[in-house]
Amino acid sequence: MAPLITFDRVWKTYGQGEARVHALAGVDLAIRQGEFVAIMGPSGSGKSTSMNIIGCLDTPTAGTYRFKGVDAGRLDRNRRALLRNLYIGFVFQGYNLLARTTAAENVELPLIYRGVAAAERRELAMRALAEVGLTGREHHTPAELSGGQQQRVAIARAIVSRPTLLVADEPTGNLDTARTHEIMDLITRLNREFGLTIVMVTHEADVAAYAQRTIRFLDGHVASDAMNAEMAQ
Amino acid sequence: MIWETVRLALRSVRRNALRSFLTLLGIVIGVAAVIAMLTIGAGTTEKVKADISKLGSNLLVVRAGHAAGRGGPDQTIRPLQDKDLAALRAHLEGARAISPAAQKQVRVIYGTENITAGVTGTDSAFLDARDWTLASGRAFSDSEVRSGAGVCLIGETVRQQFFGAGDPDGEIIRVNRSSCKVIGLLAPKGYTGFGQDQDNVVLMPLAAFQRRIAGNRDIDNIYVAADDRTPTSELLPRVQDILRDARRVPQDKDDDFDIRDMTQIADTMTSATSTMTGMLSAVAAVSLLVGGIGIMNIMLVSVTERTREIGIRLAIGAHEKHILVQFLVEATVLSLLGGIIGILIGLSLAGIASLTLAIPFAPSPAVILLAVGFSALIGMVFGFFPALRGARLDPIDALRHE
Numbered sequence: 327m328a329p330l331i332t333f334d335r336v337w338k339t340y341g342q343g344e345a346r347v348h349a350l351a352g353v354d355l356a357i358r359q360g361e362f363v364a365i366m367g368p369s370g371s372g373k374s375t376s377m378n379i380i381g382c383l384d385t386p387t388a389g390t391y392r393f394k395g396v397d398a399g400r401l402d403r404n405r406r407a408l409l410r411n412l413y414i415g416f417v418f419q420g421y422n423l424l425a426r427t428t429a430a431e432n433v434e435l436p437l438i439y440r441g442v443a444a445a446e447r448r449e450l451a452m453r454a455l456a457e458v459g460l461t462g463r464e465h466h467t468p469a470e471l472s473g474g475q476q477q478r479v480a481i482a483r484a485i486v487s488r489p490t491l492l493v494a495d496e497p498t499g500n501l502d503t504a505r506t507h508e509i510m511d512l513i514t515r516l517n518r519e520f521g522l523t524i525v526m527v528t529h530e531a532d533v534a535a536y537a538q539r540t541i542r543f544l545d546g547h548v549a550s551d552a553m554n555a556e557m558a559q
Numbered sequence: 560m561i562w563e564t565v566r567l568a569l570r571s572v573r574r575n576a577l578r579s580f581l582t583l584l585g586i587v588i589g590v591a592a593v594i595a596m597l598t599i600g601a602g603t604t605e606k607v608k609a610d611i612s613k614l615g616s617n618l619l620v621v622r623a624g625h626a627a628g629r630g631g632p633d634q635t636i637r638p639l640q641d642k643d644l645a646a647l648r649a650h651l652e653g654a655r656a657i658s659p660a661a662q663k664q665v666r667v668i669y670g671t672e673n674i675t676a677g678v679t680g681t682d683s684a685f686l687d688a689r690d691w692t693l694a695s696g697r698a699f700s701d702s703e704v705r706s707g708a709g710v711c712l713i714g715e716t717v718r719q720q721f722f723g724a725g726d727p728d729g730e731i732i733r734v735n736r737s738s739c740k741v742i743g744l745l746a747p748k749g750y751t752g753f754g755q756d757q758d759n760v761v762l763m764p765l766a767a768f769q770r771r772i773a774g775n776r777d778i779d780n781i782y783v784a785a786d787d788r789t790p791t792s793e794l795l796p797r798v799q800d801i802l803r804d805a806r807r808v809p810q811d812k813d814d815d816f817d818i819r820d821m822t823q824i825a826d827t828m829t830s831a832t833s834t835m836t837g838m839l840s841a842v843a844a845v846s847l848l849v850g851g852i853g854i855m856n857i858m859l860v861s862v863t864e865r866t867r868e869i870g871i872r873l874a875i876g877a878h879e880k881h882i883l884v885q886f887l888v889e890a891t892v893l894s895l896l897g898g899i900i901g902i903l904i905g906l907s908l909a910g911i912a913s914l915t916l917a918i919p920f921a922p923s924p925a926v927i928l929l930a931v932g933f934s935a936l937i938g939m940v941f942g943f944f945p946a947l948r949g950a951r952l953d954p955i956d957a958l959r960h961e
Contacts, residue, residue: 411876436875
């Protein structure tokens, strides 16, 4: 079976002339469906750029990015928006929930853009919130929730439309150790129970250890790409 | 989806209540001014029409002298004469009533009371021509008109001055030192648009007026009321022909009399009013433009403030048009709200004006609908650029925005 994600000599270049910077310099990469991959690397190494391309938020300057066999790098922004809406969920470091909007309404958001009817939306949102262990908090606004709870709402929002891929950008960056492990356990469970493919950017080794595979970026290249030892069994 | 968006927009407007209100002010003032102007204008037009019709409907008024330069130094005015009236009566077709009139402001006395009233010498057709009706009593008989008997009809104001609420019938009043028996009371007509009391009048037979008050045989006006089948515009040239003939005006000379078409005057005054209303409304419309720019400004602020929100929405799969519609609806809801408040204020102002100026309150559903539509349009037009700016944001930049 073809991989879910393939990078074929992907370049991403910013700026012009002297100020030209290659964020990605001919990266080749493949991620299969159901994998849990951690992307690591120092800032400026190209890990965020590759995550944006994987999440169909950005397009390569040169080379081909395929998502589900589709040449996503050649799609216009509205087609990529549709791709994100149908197949990709996002979790960010800063949670990125809509303020003064209840947890349930936040979770419903992707379904609104999918044109799902209100009653069904509400039902799906409740189910997603239950899956992340937030039953009873549906009508709280982000300001009334702790950081860990807010991130759970964000995860519920990411999985409510049953995506193929979850892109997580430093999902535990704002959380303490106990909360970090709770969130990572949740993400791991989503990977195992639903077969959700997960691509997670992190700079913490113990967070990356939850993944099955770690890709390290350095200066726009893949420096190392290996299965995690303890998970390999 | 659209209902969802409207709800979202209302929530956003409510969240920034003060800011929203200040933004709306331009639209509110603009719409209120336009609505007030148009409503007051319509009321004034109705009032003018009503006033003109009080003079008598489908009425031609003939006066002696040239239409322009009346009473100029190089010409003597030849007054209208009995023979002119006789010629009209004999030859004019399409007239319902033809009536002569001679007027003078004269002192009228009853007992110890005295007032100055407009005294008119005329005949019994006058009531028909001028749309007067009798509240009580009777009109002049033919023999009274022929002989110039000392009888008169009085208006409501004259009655109140002399008799209070009492019955004036059969009382003797003195008009310019000759006595005159009251035989009827005219139904009240009220004031003209120019503030003239139409009820401060005394009518008497023309011959009596000419002999006792004017001291000559002149006729000031001949009133010609058209019948139902004849428009005044058709009647006017006929009157002109007959009078030129009767007065022997040479072919190469202008008329030495002047015919006024009251229907035409009504139209002229109505169009003058509507021109005035239109101009004032145009000025008010400038305020709508300013209001629209205010909305554009606040929407730009709103888009900038919510860059991150836009980023989130785009990331989770919002189409460009979803963002565009969201902000467009918000701008439209905002200006529509302003429009509705403006309409309420405008109608209140027009209501107050109609009370103080004694004109009818004439709100037009079409104008109100137009104002609603126009304010919504302003929101869409001026909200479009900010909304487009929001929709075109790059999701990565927008998510990074603090």
